Amino acid sequence: MEKIAVFPGSFDPVTIGHESIVLRAIPLFDKIVVAVGVNADKTGFFPVEKRVEWLKKVFENYPSVEIKTYEGLTVDFCRKNNIGFILRGLRTSADFEFERSIGQINKQLYPEIENVFLLTTPEHTALNSSIVRDIIRNNGDATPFVPKQVKFS
Amino acid sequence: MEKIAVFPGSFDPVTIGHESIVLRAIPLFDKIVVAVGVNADKTGFFPVEKRVEWLKKVFENYPSVEIKTYEGLTVDFCRKNNIGFILRGLRTSADFEFERSIGQINKQLYPEIENVFLLTTPEHTALNSSIVRDIIRNNGDATPFVPKQVKFS
Amino acid sequence: MEKIAVFPGSFDPVTIGHESIVLRAIPLFDKIVVAVGVNADKTGFFPVEKRVEWLKKVFENYPSVEIKTYEGLTVDFCRKNNIGFILRGLRTSADFEFERSIGQINKQLYPEIENVFLLTTPEHTALNSSIVRDIIRNNGDATPFVPKQVKFS
Amino acid sequence: MEKIAVFPGSFDPVTIGHESIVLRAIPLFDKIVVAVGVNADKTGFFPVEKRVEWLKKVFENYPSVEIKTYEGLTVDFCRKNNIGFILRGLRTSADFEFERSIGQINKQLYPEIENVFLLTTPEHTALNSSIVRDIIRNNGDATPFVPKQVKFS
């Protein structure tokens, strides 16, 4: 059976933290679906199309990484796509508590799923998409925090 | 003197986690007031009337449990209703830090009050009303997470 | 049925933090057993007899508070003494994680037991018996941290 | 070289927790700039002018404390004003995780900056501006939580 993992998120925008988690997870899985969660009621900071375009460029040299969008519950997306693993990065203990809650609920909703966690590398611990957006909003330089394929202008 | 506790919350909707805390607290108190906090500026996901109706059904066989609504500060509600204890469930350490802050402020505002905490059972640790609302919003099945008296349709 | 709680610990020595938890719990229970855990393999800093003597003096004006010693598991002590509640104070989130573990295991070993937690008051948050022992070992003045009935000399 | 620190925040309103941190930091620095972050898109609970006025009164007897407003990133404000230190108070471990993230990102954006933390005193641990606003919104008495120079009516 194929080992497929989903790496779900809003990727608004993708950061070097996300990039590092996916690249390190590649040896573990046959396929990794980077799945951009789309919420009809909530527009993001960057349009979904832009976010997907950036992700495609970031992972274009990794054939086992696929970019998709999805609506609805992550577990429903997994069920429909025959995905057995949810991949997540852990940065802080606040992160951990949040991920544990989501992970346990997901397992109750879909017992076949397994949550797999990698550690964020120390130099990315402080980083998330919301900080990147904040820097951009305040006219700061966010390029050190995103993959080189992401161009803001 | 009668031992009365309040179990305050928005109960939007009541979960099996809330139910479990109240049922286990019954032997400790003469009366438990499950108090639905109403905020004039903020409508919930479910109407207050629905939330109260569900709570009444969930606890209808427990004569020492009473359902009320209130506006304003929890401590003011306690003062007016002669309530000496605030009952809360603890799930995670993030929960604990939040509850400790609120509890300490409440005690400064109303020194006669005592905060009493029970542990959420392990299988309910991940659960809260916001997760239930999220599942419903995404057309998932939230019935395993709410008492059997709660009907969403 | 009588509502009896145990407040277990090593009380080596009792602190003003312990004292405050017990005093605030008195209205909640018909009886509180302050139970000094005795470990045949491990002698404490103060002899058990001294610790019990101090506790007796601290609570001598509170008829519903009883001092006992016990060996073995706390839940076995509860079973033998018809105790339905384990009372504990919570100071920090590290405390909480520890107490939650012990509490959940105790409930698995003895499902009839209920864990009840009170908050340590802010000015006692930093305090525990080990800090008191450390101050004494280093010839510091530990009297502000213990009830006035505890005399070290 | 002059040792200048910024104490950034929204101070909506200033609390006795903020006041205590600044007063205790005075001996450490030649100058402390209490900097009210202004966000064009987000109006606060109290107008910026009011918040600044209160801060000026609270620290009027401390010549090394200066009140300013700023827009944009805190590190950009530091760069323009020759500020070498960011001063922050730590209350809880949730606080710590948040401050560590911000602090590490700030250091990446401006490596010359150093983050300096003082501990909130135990009796202020539960306090923040959002709790003060909540009490006011619910017609409670928030005066014990703000410096005596802050008048709400």
Added chain:
Amino acid sequence: MEKIAVFPGSFDPVTIGHESIVLRAIPLFDKIVVAVGVNADKTGFFPVEKRVEWLKKVFENYPSVEIKTYEGLTVDFCRKNNIGFILRGLRTSADFEFERSIGQINKQLYPEIENVFLLTTPEHTALNSSIVRDIIRNNGDATPFVPKQVKFS
């Protein structure tokens, strides 16, 4: 390249928590080495031979699980055995902080290694070998906490 993971620990004794992590990790790896760390200076509660014997029985029907003992650093064991992944279970946020430290140091000592974490299931969150030993020491019944293949008498 073969995907080999080590699941290191003292397993003194193996618990149902350990068992659950390994069983759920089987689909992820070609081989899982359950490695009992042996410390010349420190004898455990149960002899190493007994711990290994129990582990062998627990996993005897899983051909991809192998039981070994090792001395020295886990990363040195990995290097010698061509192991690319360290598998660990996460129970609480205290666990997480501990594991993150060890994981980051291991990655500095041996950059080729990747740490992979699974979540402990909610009902095992409170459980660890030290609690099991404590129950045994106090003549309690620890059998609900260990795999059925572990016999204490």
Added chain:
Amino acid sequence: MEKIAVFPGSFDPVTIGHESIVLRAIPLFDKIVVAVGVNADKTGFFPVEKRVEWLKKVFENYPSVEIKTYEGLTVDFCRKNNIGFILRGLRTSADFEFERSIGQINKQLYPEIENVFLLTTPEHTALNSSIVRDIIRNNGDATPFVPKQVKFS
């Protein structure tokens, strides 16, 4: 008045984490006393003389840094040496909770003292002396974790 800080610890051995905290704190204080706590009952891994010798070499080019040893409570050392600040590094939230406790007790024992915290840099977050000792005990290479002036052979 001279601004003197103590940086207390066992420094068994000094790490690059310690070194980084002291170097970054130099601009804040007129003098920093790196104080090696000596405990008559407990010998360390490295002899006190060795630990002091290493510290002296590490900071020999920084005239405002002084190395001392002390017995007894840190606050008593501060009182005798006219020290107004205790300097500490913060790595994780577990660290923070521990330091807050110690800091609050120290302030109760000696109200004139102020605790000042700097953040450990991300790449040193996982590091402490105990990990260094563990690596040495297991014949690993600990040199990347200690200042270049520390030689183990």
